[in-house]
Amino acid sequence: GAVVSQHPSWVICKSGTSVKIECRSLDFQATTMFWYRQFPKQSLMLMATSNEGSKATYEQGVEKDKFLINHASLTLSTLTVTSAHPEDSSFYICSAREAGGRSDTQYFGPGTRLTVL
């Protein structure tokens, strides 16, 4: 149980284009999903918290107009990197927390590796 998927697993795009990454909870409903970013040899950094049916909460320094988050259902959150640039190249990982569960455990997706040329 508690499986989270991400699509695509990797993507290469040209500078200036937009890329959408999907995060799905496969066998549970997730009220809250989180988006993290990990640069090489660095740790995961929380970008934003996404709550179903409401606006995402972004961490300090994360541009909300550049990283668009939509959490339209209890099993799907999307992250769109708009006008991507090479410095946005990173490993993007989502996690989900089960709705109504007593545990605050977050289950991580397999990640999406973005390369912007």
Place this chain on the structure above:
Amino acid sequence: QKEVEQNSGPLSVPEGAIASLNCTYSDRGSQSFFWYRQYSGKSPELIMSIYSNGDKEDGRFTAQLNKASQYVSLLIRDSQPSDSATYLCAVRGGYSGGGADGLTFGKGTHLIIQP
């Protein structure tokens, strides 16, 4: 701003020995503590969570929490080569603003189990 500190390593341990990983955190109000294992190029996988002071054991793994010292540790008994990975300490909650629900990660300790 919350901070989670770990020794980056590498920490080299002979197969069959006990590996000891340590982590300190800055936000005294932190409530939940997690250890994740991350293999190169992969996303983190949960090993253990701990919420109360003391020890929590799960198979070969023991997590220890000391809130007064703001210290969390992970012991791996009977270390196996497959345990070689980067171990991430993560903390949730606290007094610092923003992202109270999200996890703050340390940079991780690279563990090498020598056959």
